[in-house]
Amino acid sequence: MLERIREGSSGITAKVILGLVIATFVFAGVGTYNNNVDTSVAIVNGDKISQQQFDNAYQNQRNRMQQQYGEMFDQLAGNELYMQNLRTNVLEQQINELLLDQHAAKLNIRVSDEQIKQAILTTPEFQIDGKFDNNRYLMVINQAGFYQATAFRDYLRVDMTRRQLINSIMASEFSLPYQQDIAVKLANQTRDINYATISAEQFKASVDVSEDEVNEYYQANLARFATPEQIKLEYVHLDINALKADVTLAENAVNDYYQDNIDSYSTVERRRASHILIEFADDEAAAKQQAEDILAKIQAGEDFAALAKQHSADTFSGDNGGDLDWFEKGSMDPNFDEAVFALTLDNNLSSVVKTDFGFHIIKLTDLEAVTTQEFAEVKAEITELLKQEQALETFYALQGELAEVAFESPDSLDEAASVVNAEIKQSPWLTRGAAMAPFNAEVISAAFSDDVLLDNLNSEVIEVATDESAMVVRVLEHKPSATQPLTQVSEMIKTQLVSTKAAEQAKQAADSLLAKLVAGEDVSATQFVAVADVPRVGGTIDGNVTKQAFLLAHPTEGVVSAGVAALNNGDYSVVQVTKVTAGVAAETDANLGEQQVMSASQATFEGYIEDLKAQAEITRNLPSNSPQF
Structure with a gap:
């Protein structure tokens, strides 16, 4: 809105x-x-x-x-x-x-x-x-x-x-054509490249990791091997959907509700009308006389729509022949309302009607009578509504009782479960930062509070979902945060160190290959992949290779434009740019100018705020x- x-x-x-x-x-x-x-x-x-x-x-x-x-x-x-x-x-x-x-x-x-x-x-x-x-x-x-x-x-x-x-x-802020042209050429630029990937996997078999290295890594990264504090809860869950399933409605409840609320299942009468408005201006009497004269012309057979276009001060409707479209009773000025709802399709022309806006001549052009949905059409809807209302009423009553009993008997959930006729359930292991349904952030916060965790008391009633469910919890088991012993994580550490050392060797090999390539030495023993017209965005090769390719300088005669790209899996690629093709203006995005203005405007605004x-x-x-x- x-x-x-x-x-x-x-x-x-x-x-x-x-x-x-x-x-x-x-x-x-x-x-x-x-x-x-x-x-x-x-x-x-x-x-x-x-x-x-x-x-x-x-x-x-x-x-x-x-x-x-x-x-x-x-x-x-x-x-x-x-x-x-x-x-x-x-x-x-x-x-x-x-x-x-x-x-x-x-x-x-x-x-x-x-x-x-x-x-x-x-x-x-x-x-x-x-x-x-x-x-x-x-x-x-x-x-x-x-x-x-x-x-x-x-x-x-x-x-x-x-x-x-x-x-x-x-x-x-604005964007000039030459700026857009530069942006187009950069955005749509393509590059021809050759690249060779050095796999880290090939070095893993030859990597040695000592126990001292494992222990050193473990001691330097103890925080990585800490298990979070955990709790297991027992809880009483009050759920409105379960209550609704037990609701039995009185025999005539649904029909009685339908009859008592029949207006809710009926459409409102709507009317469509056209009007001609003559404003008071400086002479109310003259305005009224003008309206009377126009009414006489209509009664004599002249076209209402044509007269509306010619004379109505309401230019918006006047251009449409005076049409006001559909409206309900109470939408218009009271005098206008009374006049239009007194008309019929047989007697569809009003006399001159005075409102705060001026004098009106009103013509009823169409009407929609009241229609009512049959009981059979809405029976299921009403049944669901009444069950929801009764379940909600029961829910609030039980929620109050649950809160009272949980407070009065804070050392157990037995009485709380009994008063709401629910079973005591157990949660899985939970941590402070990992909420899961139905244990939302509010439940986790309450469970780790001093009253519940340290004093081992029942929690207050916690809303799990507004107007739908609530629960009371208490801690069943507690595991403090602890560091996993080295014996449990040594293999994981060794695997990590092997991967790290293999990646380092892959980088050394890539750096060596790059040096040979730049120096003009023979690199034919290494298989390079040639790819033409690589786009800046959306190509088929690894994004890290593309990024490196577009960071490199344009190739010039006698100078090799090449670099090394680190891949996400630990491999390294040697990338060479052999050709750069600028984008053409015909490929420009129609919204590019607006995007440039937006970007510049945002930067200007942020700078303005920082200055303030x-x-x-x-x-x-x-x-x-x-x-x-």
Whole structure:
């Protein structure tokens, strides 16, 4: 929703730079603490970013990532270093945005009320059948966390002002034809090459690795052989799907719900109409008389559509013969609504109708009557809905009982399992940084907490998936982090050292071959593969060989252009460039100019932000133990 509004006030490059959270719509600046304790996580030129603002922004980012990555996000969330970096990045984004807001204010950049109004009116999420609907607008922004329309308008004002500044910074970049031509020639350039690969495998049989070398490697890399701390849990799992399977509905419950909510299964009457609008202008009486005259012409048989094109002040509909398309009752001005819904297809022309916009002549052109789905069509849907509602009600009740019993009997899950009629299950071995369903990041965090791990108490009730399942856990077994003994890993180390030494010998052989090639010595004993027209991207040979080929200088007479490429498997390739063919302009990508502008604009914007930071007084106070959610 908000992204569509932004599209109206920013170019493509700006949208790349300022990607705000769309999934939740909650403005990170809503709400402050009402106490005297300074809880700010950063101060930028005297303006504070509160803990609550940060928490909101951080939760928004988590929500967006959770929607994007699904269950994979649980694994990311279980990595403390990753989440700490995420929190740092969120704070830096807030600092960047505050710097932009401050500079926009300094430059006196403003967004008018009319600009905000037009942004709202043209947002598809606020429209029904292509037309703005106020009730839908209020519903959507309420769901987004804006309980007052003024709060949403304030949010838009800040965001649109910020984007005006960004556009002014980035719009200065451009791409000239000669720059595009150079880029095309480089992008589409091909090279003819010869290459020979020295396999590391051939040296492994002759490699010797001593016990001292194995031990030395082991001692120098003890961290690599550490097993992570692990726990095995026992847990009581409360799952709404299991509860739903046990729900039995009363005999007439489904039919009763259908009858009580019949409107939900019925379409709303829609009408299609055309109108001619005469605005009041400076003389309301004259406007009314003009409308009466036009009505008389229509009643006398003149074409309504032609008169609409000629006279209607609503030029958008006027160009279409006055057509307003389909709409529901309540979508128009009350007087207009009353008039159009009083018409019939037989009596389809209104008298002159006055609204706040002027005088209207309305013609009903079509209507769609109310239709209702048959009970049989929606029975299964209603059954599922009622079972879900009952299961959810039971779930919340049992969740409360589970929390109470788990707290009152903290040394065992027996009573907790009994009260919710569930069995006590056991988890596989779990680590701090490897969440797996249903043991998400919240479960892992609780399981490794001091209360659960050290004091051996039951956890609190943990939501595994919102409104779907919850669990209480306790530690059954615990394995501290430990270093694997050398006896367990010596063979693995020996294999690694053999591969390393073999790769070193392969490199020495490749370097020797390169020296001979550059010196013009005979290398015919080595088999080189010739490949013509190797592209910069997307060729069929090893990417490391291609990369080396395009790093080499153009070949010149008497000078061999060659180098060595390290391959991912430990092999080495000697690469020689024999010919370079420039790309031609006809092969240019139609979007290349735009891509160049985008790249330059992004670099300009990043430099601008860094310049603002260099001139600003910034204090960061983000604690390492800030809420992790």
